[in-house]
Amino acid sequence: MLSIKNLNVMVENKLILKDFNLSVAAGEVHAIMGPNGSGKSTLAHVLAGKEGYEVISGEINYCGENLLALSTEQRAQKGVFLAMQYPVELPGVNNMMFIRESLNAISRARGEEEYDAVRFMKLIREKAAAVELDNKLLKRNVNSGFSGGEKKRNEILQMAILQPQLCILDETDSGLDIDALRVVAKGVNDLRNKDRAMIVVTHYQRLLNYIEPDYVHVMIDGRIAASGDKNLALELEEKGYNWLIEETAA
Amino acid sequence: MINHLNAAQSEQQRQWFQTLITHSDSISLGQHLPWVKHLQSKARQELQSLPLVQRKQELWRYSHAEKLFKQPFYPQTNNSDNCYQAGLESEATLSTDSFKLVFVNGRYNATLSSTLVVNNELAEGVIVGNLHAVLQSHANLVMQCFNQTARQGEDVFSALNTALMSDGVFIYIDQQVTLPQPIEVLYLSGPAEKSSSGQDSDSHTQESRKMANLRNVIILQAGAKLSLIERFSGEKDFHYFNNNLTNVVLEQGASIKHSILQDESNTAFHLNSLFLSLFKDSTYQGQHIALGSSWSRTNYTAKFKGTGATCELKGLYTVANQQLNDVHLDINHAVPGCTSSEFFKGILYGEGKAVFDGHVLVEKQSQFSDASMKNDNLMLTENAEVNTKPQLEIYADNVKCSHGTTVGQIDEQQLFYLRSRGIEESRAKKLLCLGYASEIIDAINEPLFQKQVKSILDIRLNEGLLISSSEKSS
Numbered sequence: 055m056l057s058i059k060n061l062n063v064m065v066e067n068k069l070i071l072k073d074f075n076l077s078v079a080a081g082e083v084h085a086i087m088g089p090n091g092s093g094k095s096t097l098a099h100v101l102a103g104k105e106g107y108e109v110i111s112g113e114i115n116y117c118g119e120n121l122l123a124l125s126t127e128q129r130a131q132k133g134v135f136l137a138m139q140y141p142v143e144l145p146g147v148n149n150m151m152f153i154r155e156s157l158n159a160i161s162r163a164r165g166e167e168e169y170d171a172v173r174f175m176k177l178i179r180e181k182a183a184a185v186e187l188d189n190k191l192l193k194r195n196v197n198s199g200f201s202g203g204e205k206k207r208n209e210i211l212q213m214a215i216l217q218p219q220l221c222i223l224d225e226t227d228s229g230l231d232i233d234a235l236r237v238v239a240k241g242v243n244d245l246r247n248k249d250r251a252m253i254v255v256t257h258y259q260r261l262l263n264y265i266e267p268d269y270v271h272v273m274i275d276g277r278i279a280a281s282g283d284k285n286l287a288l289e290l291e292e293k294g295y296n297w298l299i300e301e302t303a304a
Numbered sequence: 305m306i307n308h309l310n311a312a313q314s315e316q317q318r319q320w321f322q323t324l325i326t327h328s329d330s331i332s333l334g335q336h337l338p339w340v341k342h343l344q345s346k347a348r349q350e351l352q353s354l355p356l357v358q359r360k361q362e363l364w365r366y367s368h369a370e371k372l373f374k375q376p377f378y379p380q381t382n383n384s385d386n387c388y389q390a391g392l393e394s395e396a397t398l399s400t401d402s403f404k405l406v407f408v409n410g411r412y413n414a415t416l417s418s419t420l421v422v423n424n425e426l427a428e429g430v431i432v433g434n435l436h437a438v439l440q441s442h443a444n445l446v447m448q449c450f451n452q453t454a455r456q457g458e459d460v461f462s463a464l465n466t467a468l469m470s471d472g473v474f475i476y477i478d479q480q481v482t483l484p485q486p487i488e489v490l491y492l493s494g495p496a497e498k499s500s501s502g503q504d505s506d507s508h509t510q511e512s513r514k515m516a517n518l519r520n521v522i523i524l525q526a527g528a529k530l531s532l533i534e535r536f537s538g539e540k541d542f543h544y545f546n547n548n549l550t551n552v553v554l555e556q557g558a559s560i561k562h563s564i565l566q567d568e569s570n571t572a573f574h575l576n577s578l579f580l581s582l583f584k585d586s587t588y589q590g591q592h593i594a595l596g597s598s599w600s601r602t603n604y605t606a607k608f609k610g611t612g613a614t615c616e617l618k619g620l621y622t623v624a625n626q627q628l629n630d631v632h633l634d635i636n637h638a639v640p641g642c643t644s645s646e647f648f649k650g651i652l653y654g655e656g657k658a659v660f661d662g663h664v665l666v667e668k669q670s671q672f673s674d675a676s677m678k679n680d681n682l683m684l685t686e687n688a689e690v691n692t693k694p695q696l697e698i699y700a701d702n703v704k705c706s707h708g709t710t711v712g713q714i715d716e717q718q719l720f721y722l723r724s725r726g727i728e729e730s731r732a733k734k735l736l737c738l739g740y741a742s743e744i745i746d747a748i749n750e751p752l753f754q755k756q757v758k759s760i761l762d763i764r765l766n767e768g769l770l771i772s773s774s775e776k777s778s
Contacts, residue, residue, distance in 0.1 A: 126720065127726050142721050144722070152722075216726070
């Protein structure tokens with residue numbers, strides 16, 4: 055589904071991703087771990103098409119297409135979804151209206167029927183219940199006055215409604231207490247299936263107790279320094295990142 | 305920037321005023337009444353001595369009024385029938401149960417207005433009608449009201465309005481009377497001759513650009529309550545100039561909700577001057593939505609004349625290419641213990657220009673005044689321009705006052721968030737603009753008016769964002 059080859063990305067004249075390689079097949083869950091500043095979030099943002107990231111060289115192939123040639127909204131329409139680390143507030147923009155706009159923009163782009171108010175209400179009520187998001191928050195402005203946990207649940211709600219092909223979760227566990235973490239993880243696990251791929255970016259091993267990855271990669275200084283299965287995450291939990299950093303530097 | 309007019313420009317401007325005065329003989333409003341004649345001839349004299357419009361005056365510094373004087377306008381009269389009818393019925397309907405007064409090209413249209421209004425039978429203690437009619441039926445009352453409001457405003461356009469006033473709205477509400485429904489005033493403008501053969505008349509429109517000078521007088525006696533909605537609407541590419549002047553007097557404990565939607569033609573000039581007198585414990589709640597016009601200026605002058613009164617203004621404006629919107633506020637806390645708050649938000653795209661010039665004066669004796677003034681601007685393009693200046697002038701020492709202004713762009717993080725959810729860039733910008741405007745729009749407390757504002761704002765944003773997105777791709 056996703057193939058990243060020799061990707062070099064600069065942010066503000068600093069090289070952040072260095073000859074980065076990653077392949078993700080449908081049905082797989084990949085965890086990307088690593089210390090602060092190793093390029094994890096940059097990778098997530100580049101995949102979603104955020105501005106301010108300069109791709110120097112390399113390629114990203116997504117479902118047979120050159121992902122880098124697509125605009126941010128085209129990527130979303132073709133099934134790329136980024137659950138943000140810091141979901142922004144949208145003052146004056148109603149949450150339910152926003153999610154419906156999004157769903158219908160994607161439906162339109164795919165030539166599918168748009169959701170009328172009735173069908174949409176039914177869908178969002180059902181999905182909001184699954185991520186235990188209070189219906190009151192649907193009527194508020196997007197993320198306005200939401201707690202950290204509510205913001206993250208709102209991200210998972212959007213993911214559940216938009217049913218993307220490639221889910222990228224950028225530090226979704228940061229700032230969550232244990233109950234919120236469980237709810238978010240359940241939302242993610244409900245979406246796992248053989249056609250959908252996931253990239254879970256996280257700083258801590260904790261999240262991986264709830265979302266069990268097929269592969270774990272450790273990023274150090276802009277590239278993958280080690281790959282393995284979930285046991286690698288456990289090893290990191292025990293030993294920290296330093297041994298890998300030293301190994302990479304050597 | 306030229307601060308002083310050169311000789312040719314001065315002459316052009318004098319000529320411009322002279323043309324209007326010369327052609328004012330055909331205006332017949334109240335000419336049987338000596339006091340009206342006196343009022344008008346006095347205003348004509350004043351026009352000769354008032355300073356010309358130029359940038360060296362603070363009042364006109366950023367208003368780009370030059371283009372107004374490039375072509376002559378002729379006064380709209382009230383004595384001929386108007387044949388512009390196209391689409392009026394649909395335009396004229398906000399709700400079936402509001403009381404309506406409709407003006408077409410500055411002339412009162414009895415057919416489109418509510419019968420009750422025409423017959424002055426709205427309710428006990430309420431006199432509502434077009435000025436022309438009320439001058440026939442209640443000349444003394446009108447005279448008293450005019451004496452009360454008299455001449456306000458020292459500028460040429462106020463004087464011009466008095467000199468050329470041809471009609472207007474007259475509302476008098478007696479003590480403790482509340483009107484159950486809003487009164488709605490529509491000002492519709494469009495070509496007078498719609499020839500079906502299509503052979504109209506560029507030559508015609510060149511010669512007959514009309515200026516309408518409507519004078520509104522709104523008097524609420526003690527404890528009276530009113531909701532008033534005014535809407536200006538014009539047909540695309542039609543050239544005209546509306547120069548409205550409205551006097552509002554709120555006696556003790558009276559309250560008014562006054563909503564104005566300016567959605568004039570893209571080629572129109574629009575000037576609206578409102579003079580508010582607020583007596584003890586009265587409340588003025590104003591909403592001003594400006595979405596149309598080539599050149600638009602709104603002056604609010606509010607004077608507190610009794611303690612405990614409140615004046616609250618909320619406004620929204622959008623300007624695109626070739627548009628200028630100017631808001632001038634002059635709030636005078638002349639007595640203690642009054643509250644004023646003004647909050648205007650603007651959305652600017654293309655080469656749109658906006659001016660916000662607000663002034664709050666708190667006089668020495670006016671302790672316990674509460675005043676706040678704020679102006680925010682959202683710039684969608686680099687070439688848009690705003691000149692904003694909220695000012696406080698405070699001579700009392702025990703007051704609560706604040707003022708502020710912001711000029712910002714669309715937040716890139718917010719835009720990315722929307723786009724990352726599959727929403728096209730221009731559509732995403734529109735959602736953010738609507739969100740930005742919602743602070744003003746959501747505060748509108750007349751549901752039908754709110755709905756109408758929303759639908760027109762939607763159209764304007766679509767137009768505006770299309771322009772900026774095509775600029776970007778080219």
